Amino acid sequence: MAKQAKIDASGATSGPAPETAKASARSPVDKTRELAGKAVKTSAVLLEEEARLARDLMAVLAGNSEIAPAPGDKRFKDDAWNQNPFLRIAMQGYLSWTQALGQVVDQIPLDDRNRERARFAVSMLSDAFAPTNTLLGNPAALKKMVDTGGSSIARGLKNMLTDLATNKGMPAQVDKSKFRVGENLATTPGAVVFRNPVLELIQYTPTTEKVHARPQIMVPPQINKYYIFDLAPGKSIVEFLVGSGFQVFTVSWRNPTADQADWDMATYVSALLEAIEAVREITGADDVNLHGACSGAMTMAAMLGHLAASERPLVHAATMMVAVLDGQAESQLGLFATPEVVSLAKTNSASRGVIEGHDMGRVFAWMRPNDLVWNYWVNNYLMGNPPPAFDVLYWNNDTTRLPARFHAQLMDIFAEHQLSAPGGMTMLDTPIDLSRVKCDTYVLAGISDHITPWQGVFNTSRTLGGKNEFVLSSSGHVQSLINPPGNPKAKYFTNGATAGTADDWLAGATAVQGTWWEHWREWLKARSGKLRAAPAALGSKAHPPAEPAPGTYVVAA
Numbered sequence: 001m002a003k004q005a006k007i008d009a010s011g012a013t014s015g016p017a018p019e020t021a022k023a024s025a026r027s028p029v030d031k032t033r034e035l036a037g038k039a040v041k042t043s044a045v046l047l048e049e050e051a052r053l054a055r056d057l058m059a060v061l062a063g064n065s066e067i068a069p070a071p072g073d074k075r076f077k078d079d080a081w082n083q084n085p086f087l088r089i090a091m092q093g094y095l096s097w098t099q100a101l102g103q104v105v106d107q108i109p110l111d112d113r114n115r116e117r118a119r120f121a122v123s124m125l126s127d128a129f130a131p132t133n134t135l136l137g138n139p140a141a142l143k144k145m146v147d148t149g150g151s152s153i154a155r156g157l158k159n160m161l162t163d164l165a166t167n168k169g170m171p172a173q174v175d176k177s178k179f180r181v182g183e184n185l186a187t188t189p190g191a192v193v194f195r196n197p198v199l200e201l202i203q204y205t206p207t208t209e210k211v212h213a214r215p216q217i218m219v220p221p222q223i224n225k226y227y228i229f230d231l232a233p234g235k236s237i238v239e240f241l242v243g244s245g246f247q248v249f250t251v252s253w254r255n256p257t258a259d260q261a262d263w264d265m266a267t268y269v270s271a272l273l274e275a276i277e278a279v280r281e282i283t284g285a286d287d288v289n290l291h292g293a294c295s296g297a298m299t300m301a302a303m304l305g306h307l308a309a310s311e312r313p314l315v316h317a318a319t320m321m322v323a324v325l326d327g328q329a330e331s332q333l334g335l336f337a338t339p340e341v342v343s344l345a346k347t348n349s350a351s352r353g354v355i356e357g358h359d360m361g362r363v364f365a366w367m368r369p370n371d372l373v374w375n376y377w378v379n380n381y382l383m384g385n386p387p388p389a390f391d392v393l394y395w396n397n398d399t400t401r402l403p404a405r406f407h408a409q410l411m412d413i414f415a416e417h418q419l420s421a422p423g424g425m426t427m428l429d430t431p432i433d434l435s436r437v438k439c440d441t442y443v444l445a446g447i448s449d450h451i452t453p454w455q456g457v458f459n460t461s462r463t464l465g466g467k468n469e470f471v472l473s474s475s476g477h478v479q480s481l482i483n484p485p486g487n488p489k490a491k492y493f494t495n496g497a498t499a500g501t502a503d504d505w506l507a508g509a510t511a512v513q514g515t516w517w518e519h520w521r522e523w524l525k526a527r528s529g530k531l532r533a534a535p536a537a538l539g540s541k542a543h544p545p546a547e548p549a550p551g552t553y554v555v556a557a
Contacts, residue, residue, distance in 0.1 A: 052103075056096040065092045067099070075132040075370070080139035087139060090131045098126040127369050133377060141382035152384030159380040159387075170362060171376035174393035175386050181398070182550050185391060186227035188238045191538050191545035192552070193249075194278035198263070198271035200252040200551040201278055202226075204238055206534035208245045213529035214316060215247040215283045219272065219292035219300050222406070223360065225398055225554050226252040228293065228481060232391050235482050237517070244521050246528060247535075249279050251296075254553045255400045258353025263403035265413075266428055269303045276314055282540045287316045289528060293481060294452065295410065297323030301419055301464075304439070305432035308465075317527040319442040319520070322449055322477055324456035325434075325463055326417040342411050349404040357399025367450055392478055420463045438466040442523055444516060446473045446480035447493075458502040469523060470495070471516050472509065483515045492516040 059065040063085070069076045081091045105118045131137025135145070135153075144152045163172055179185055190204035218238065220226035229250055230238040241248045251272065256263060279288055292300035297320040307314055349355040365372040379385050402410075412418060418425035422433040441464050445457035454472055461470040473480040474491040483490055493509040512519070539545040 050100075053096060053100040056100070057093055060089055060092040060096060065096070067092050067095050069095065075130055078139050084139070087137075090137055094129070094131055098122075101126060124366070124369060127374060130374065133374055133382075135382055138378060138382050141378065144383055148384070155384035156381040159384070163380070168358065168362070170365065171373065171380045172387040173365075173372065173376055174397055175389045176394060176397065178389035179391060179394040181225075181227060181555055185232055185394065186230045186550040186554065187233060188230050188236055188242065188549065190250075190549035192547045192549070193282060193539040193543045193545055194275060195546070195553075196271055196274055198254055198267060199275060200254075200553045201275045202250045202252060202549045202551055203282065203538045203545070204242050204248045204250070204549065205538060206247070207242050209534060210531040211245050211247045211534045212525065213247075213283075213532050214285055214287065214289055214527070215249060215279050216241060216289045216291060216524070216528070217276065217279055218248070218250040219290060219296040220251060220253065221292075221294035221296040222253050222268065222299070222402060223295050223357070223400065225255075225395065225400055226250055227550060227554065228395055228478070230550070231395060231482060235391065235484055237481070240484065240517055240521075241524075244525075245531065246524065247283060249275075251275055252551050252553045253400070255556055256354060256403045257401070261350075261353035261404045264405045265299060265302055265409050267403075268299045268406070269306065269427060272299065272303055273314075278543050280314075282543055283535075285529075287314050289317045289319075289524065290315050291319035291321070292323065293321040294323055294477075297321060298325060298410070298413065298419065301325055301434060301437075301460075302425065302427045302432060304437045304464075305419070305425075305434050306427040306430050308434075308436040308438070309430035309432065313439075315439050317440045317442070317524070318437075319444070320457075320460055320464075321444045322446055322452045322457060322480055323443075323460055324414075324452040325460050326414055326420040326456075342415060345411065346404075346408045349402070349407045353404050354401040355404065355407045356401055358397075360402075361397065361399055364451060392482060396478065420459070434463045435465040437464050440466055440527060441468040442520060443468055443470045444473060444480060444520075445470070446476050448475065449477040449480065451477045455502040458505060462498075468498075470505065471519065472506070473516055480516075483517055485515050485518060487515065490515045492519065494519070 056065065056067070060067075069091070076091055081087050101122045102119070105115060105122055108118075110118060135141055141152070159172070163169060188204055190202050192200045193203045194201035218226070218229045220229060230236045233239065238248055238250060253268075254260075276288055276290075280286070290300055290304075292298075300318065301320070301323070304315060304318060345355075376387060380387055413425070416424065419432065419434065422435060423431045425432045441461065443457060443461035443464075445452070445454035447454050449457075458470060461468045472493040473483060474489075474493075475483065490513070492512055492515070493506065494512060495505050495509040497505060497508055537545075
């Protein structure tokens with residue numbers, strides 16, 4: 001957008017801003033010369049890389065190339081890629097080609113944003129054309145075909161036809177037949193103690209003789225089902241907190257249909273406020289501790305802003321997990337969030353009333369195609385194996401829908417920075433200014449998170465007022481949440497400093513072996529009140545226990 005003319009104190013314009021005047025002074029001839037110069041430079045880059053690629057391919061054919069896969073590239077881990085001369089030529093030729101494509105993108109005249117878009121597009125192309133994605137180019141698949149007398153190919157074809165019929169053509173990531181919510185997922189004992197049209201509130205049965213007086217409420221993302229907090233025994237945040245002497249409640253959002261197309265952020269915030277009142281009545285507490293992840297944490301932030309503006313201290317401490325409140329930090333999703341794309345996405349969800357969870361899942365999968373698409377293509381189709389039975393992947397594929405209005409609002413929050421900008425958003429008739437939120441906050445990020453980049457989560461911690469603790473896990477988006485004790489590879493970073501950039505923070509951070517769960521538990525203990533006798537029963541007279549956990553909303557279609 002062109003910059004507006006300057007306005008003096010009397011309101012009269014004082015002519016165009018210098019940048020605008022400079023741009024206006026450029027003649028069509030100047031612009032044509034600039035475009036011609038870029039075209040010439042691009043052509044020169046292409047010719048140079050074409051010649052370099054030809055030299056590299058000649059070295060590959062002569063057996064003199066030293067090009068090798070990047071460390072950690074699992075596609076070429078089979079020994080045959082180095083032992084078989086034909087496979088080695090195929091691998092090195094492919095790597096030379098992908099390297100040349102990357103060098104072209106790095107050298108052609110593009111601005112930073114378009115260069116990142118081009119890099120992403122080139123990586124998608126090169127990943128798709130990897131020889132390992134073909135039967136003849138995958139030595140492990142060829143060996144299995146011979147060993148099984150061709151039956152692996154028959155099974156792979158059957159898997160592909162099944163996915164075409166039931167998974168919209170995407171290779172299945174998980175064997176869904178191995179899991180049942182309430183049987184081997186979401187099994188921590190508890191009961192629904194409150195329900196409204198938007199959520200169910202589950203209270204969990206204490207396992208310790210004494211519990212901390214201040215209750216904990218878990219707020220899951222609306223994009224996924226709540227049992228990311230109660231995945232399976234040994235992998236459950238809820239189980240961990242209950243076993244540590246906390247009173248734990250979890251929100252389970254209803255899976256909306258087109259009938260709920262007009263639900264928006266205020267709908268979710270109002271429902272959450274009702275849940276807090278139910279928890280206060282059940283426990284007798286004046287206030288609660290609140291913990292949310294991803295879009296659930298965004299909802300929580302909007303509610304905290306409303307409570308701050310209303311001067312209602314209902315939340316004593318809050319935890320924000322892998323939560324970005326605006327789109328200012330660079331991310332893969334942000335690269336393509338142009339006004340045109342945002343408008344099209346809004347129109348699409350508005351026409352159907354909801355956006356389907358599996359549609360969002362495909363977008364996230366193609367952000368990491370080697371791990372989330374081609375890996376399963378090889379396993380399911382070329383190798384003829386069944387998809388893995390992995391609880392996290394089951395949860396990830398047990399999708400929910402988003403109401404069209406809420407979906408559009410989330411996009412506006414990111415594009416227009418409505419939550420992070422003071423007064424940028426109104427919630428329940430109160431303007432939101434998160435710097436007025438004075439409760440203590442614990443903010444968790446994942447260093448390899450490709451959905452909510454850790455630098456953006458760091459910005460979240462700086463947006464909130466009060467005293468905050470920023471912690472960086474060594475994992476990705478979901479792996480940061482599912483981080484139970486006992487994993488020898490688990491690590492997290494802490495830094496008491498609050499000033500400076502995200503990179504400054506990391507440079508001065510201390511690495512700690514173990515899980516952030518244990519660090520968080522100590523943080524919570526200091527903010528959860530005194531120990532008292534655990535309640536003998538769930539719920540209260542006003543809110544008697546109903547269905548046992550995991551409730552009804554989580555299993556509804």
